[in-house]
Amino acid sequence: MRTAFVSLRLVHFRYLWYSQIASFTGMQMQQVARGLLAYQLTGSYAAVGVVMLGWGIPQTLFSLVGGAVADRVNRRNIILIVQIGTGGLSLLTATFIVTGVISIPLLFVTGLCQGTLFAFNMPARQAYLAELVPQSELMNAIALNNLAMNATRVVGPVIAGVVIATWDIEAAYFVQSFLYLFVIYYLFRLPPSTAYLRSRDGRRGMVGEIGEGLRYVKNSPTLRLLILMAFVPTILGMPYMTLLPGFAVDELGRGASSYGFMFTVTGLGAIVGSFAIAALSGYPRKPLMQVVTGLGWGASLLALGLVSKQFGYAGALVSLGALGLFSTTYQTLNNTMVMTATHEQYYGRVMSIYMLTFSVFPLFAWPMGVLADHLSASTTFALLGAGIAVFVFAAFALNTRYALSEERELEPGAITAG
Numbered sequence: 297m298r299t300a301f302v303s304l305r306l307v308h309f310r311y312l313w314y315s316q317i318a319s320f321t322g323m324q325m326q327q328v329a330r331g332l333l334a335y336q337l338t339g340s341y342a343a344v345g346v347v348m349l350g351w352g353i354p355q356t357l358f359s360l361v362g363g364a365v366a367d368r369v370n371r372r373n374i375i376l377i378v379q380i381g382t383g384g385l386s387l388l389t390a391t392f393i394v395t396g397v398i399s400i401p402l403l404f405v406t407g408l409c410q411g412t413l414f415a416f417n418m419p420a421r422q423a424y425l426a427e428l429v430p431q432s433e434l435m436n437a438i439a440l441n442n443l444a445m446n447a448t449r450v451v452g453p454v455i456a457g458v459v460i461a462t463w464d465i466e467a468a469y470f471v472q473s474f475l476y477l478f479v480i481y482y483l484f485r486l487p488p489s490t491a492y493l494r495s496r497d498g499r500r501g502m503v504g505e506i507g508e509g510l511r512y513v514k515n516s517p518t519l520r521l522l523i524l525m526a527f528v529p530t531i532l533g534m535p536y537m538t539l540l541p542g543f544a545v546d547e548l549g550r551g552a553s554s555y556g557f558m559f560t561v562t563g564l565g566a567i568v569g570s571f572a573i574a575a576l577s578g579y580p581r582k583p584l585m586q587v588v589t590g591l592g593w594g595a596s597l598l599a600l601g602l603v604s605k606q607f608g609y610a611g612a613l614v615s616l617g618a619l620g621l622f623s624t625t626y627q628t629l630n631n632t633m634v635m636t637a638t639h640e641q642y643y644g645r646v647m648s649i650y651m652l653t654f655s656v657f658p659l660f661a662w663p664m665g666v667l668a669d670h671l672s673a674s675t676t677f678a679l680l681g682a683g684i685a686v687f688v689f690a691a692f693a694l695n696t697r698y699a700l701s702e703e704r705e706l707e708p709g710a711i712t713a714g
Contacts, residue, residue, distance in 0.1 A: 303437040308486055309428050312421075313444055315482040319379060320445045322472035322479075324452025326386065327537070328559060329460065329468040333393075334403060335541040336465075343400055344538050345665030350407030351414075356652065358415035363648020364505045365416060367641065371424040371489035378417040379483065383476030385409055390469035418651045423643035424489055426635055435573070435632040442628050443570035453559035509645025518637045519646065521695060525586070526630045527653040528687045532680045533593055533623060535664040536600070543673035548609050561613045565620030573628045586629040587692045592622035594685030601678030 303309050334344045366374060389406050392398040429437040459467045513519045540558055544550045569589075596618035603611035631650070638646045668676045 301440065303429055303433050303440055306429060306433075309425075309437060311482045311485050312425065312428060313440060315379075315479045316421075316441060317444045317448060318475045318478040318482070319382075320448040321452045321455070322383075322386065322475040324448045324559065324563075325456040325459070325468050325472050328453045328456040329465050330403065330407075331538065331541040332460070333398070333465050334400065335545070337398075337400055340542075340665070340669065342665040342669055344541060345535075345663070346400065347403045347407055348535075348538050350404035351411040354408055354411035355415045358412055359419070359648045359652045360506050360509070360645070361648075362416035363419040363509060363645040363651075366420040366423050366644030366648070367505065367509075368644075371420040371427070371644070372483065372486050373488070374416055374420040375424065376480065376483045378413045378420075379476055379479045381413045382410060382417075383473050383479070385413075386469045386476070387473040390466045390473065393464075393466035393469065415648075415651075419644050419648040422631075422635070422647040422651075426640070426643050427489060428486075431636075434635055435628075438632050438635070439570055439573040439628050442573070442624060442631075443567060445566075445570075447563065447567055451563075453557070453563070457557070505645065509642060509649065512639075512642050513646060513649055516637065519634065521691070522630055522634050522637065523650055523653070525590070525688075525691055526627070526634075526650060529590060529593060529623075529626065529684045530653045531660050532683045532687070533597055535660050536597060536619075536677055536680065538665060539668050539673040539676060542668070543612075547673055548604070548612060550609060554609065558613065558616055562616045562620035565617035565622075566624040567620075569621040569624035570628065573625055582629050582633055586626055586633070587688060589622045589626040589629065590688035590691075591685055593619070593626050594681045594683070594688060596622050596681070597684060598678050598681030601674040601676070601681065604674050604677075 304313065330347060331344050334347045337343070385406055389398070389403075392402055392406075425437055425441065426434060455471065456468045459471055513523065544554055544558060548554070596615055600612060600615035600619060603615050605611075607614075634646065634650050635643070664676060664680075
């Protein structure tokens with residue numbers, strides 16, 4: 297308990313943490329509202345996937361640029377501009393709904409804009425976080441960041457469900473816009489980033505620095521393996537969220553409030569996972585823990601497909617709780633080890649490559665939606681969960697030296713992966 301919240305003693309980290317809570321509460325509200333709105337407009341899983349595609353395309357295109365920019369300019373200002381833009385887009389979407397002009401193409405376009413902003417936000421935020429806390433507390437800070445994000449997965453959907461049920465979908469977007477006022481307030485209280493000043497001597501052009509970052513990852517066996525272990529499970533394990541609206545309505549026979557509660561249960565599991573990782577920040581066998589939680593991630597997604605067929609909504613809730621726990625612990629461990637294995641001057645670029653994994657998964661939302669339209673959401677969940685488990689086990693079998701290594705062996709320059 298004493299170690300779980302140690303990073304919050306740092307006042308600037310607290311301000312960043314508070315801004316994260318407000319920002320991600322709004323994002324979780326929008327995720328519920330956007331998926332439900334897209335499904336209501338079309339009644340198709342694939343249409344929800346198309347909306348997610350609009351969010352993912354610009355992230356894939358601009359994530360590497362966002363990482364290079366994060367290593368060249370004031371990271372706090374990048375985050376501030378992104379949050380202002382995201383709040384404005386939420387207000388614009390609410391206006392479209394109120395005026396009756398909202399459509400799938402408009403949702404796609406606003407998703408393109410949000411995805412572009414997000415491509416610059418995450419590399420800057422992750423690199424700025426590493427600038428605000430000492431290296432010894434980095435895992436704790438990342439875990440607390442994830443704890444805040446996952447707490448909003450509990451609160452955000454509940455608020456969205458109540459707001460939508462009481463008023464309508466546009467009200468959720470208005471509330472999200474209001475929350476960004478708090479985000480902006482706390483960001484203004486943070487100090488300017490200075491890391492870019494220490495590395496500007498001998499700086500290359502934008503394209504040259506992107507290439508330098510790619511070569512840096514290519515030449516590190518540890519980073520190559522860690523990014524691959526983020527890439528495959530994320531592609532297979534995250535698109536389930538785009539299938540949940542139709543899964544809740546058609547296969548489980550539930551409404552908007554039950555759909556929101558499914559996100560809440562996933563968030564509760566994620567909170568448990570985040571808290572456990574924050575408390576175990578000194579545990580040395582992080583790679584082995586990642587393998588175990590990766591297998592758990594695959595097993596829980598497989599259970600979501602199979603158990604829900606046997607036990608309905610109750611079975612789905614139990615599986616979603618486990619899914620939130622294992623996926624969060626896996627991703628937090630991976631994120632921490634990537635940062636540990638990276639030199640400071642490459643934080644932004646390496647995190648942009650790492651964040652590509654989260655940029656690419658929306659691109660797979662549409663084909664997963666098509667698959668669910670032809671099979672079912674539950675069958676698709678089972679196939680994806682089995683794929684994750686097989687991949688993680690194969691990675692362990694082929695890289696036992698990495699899996700059994702300790703954290704000190706993951707520091708920059710260490711060779712632990714085969």
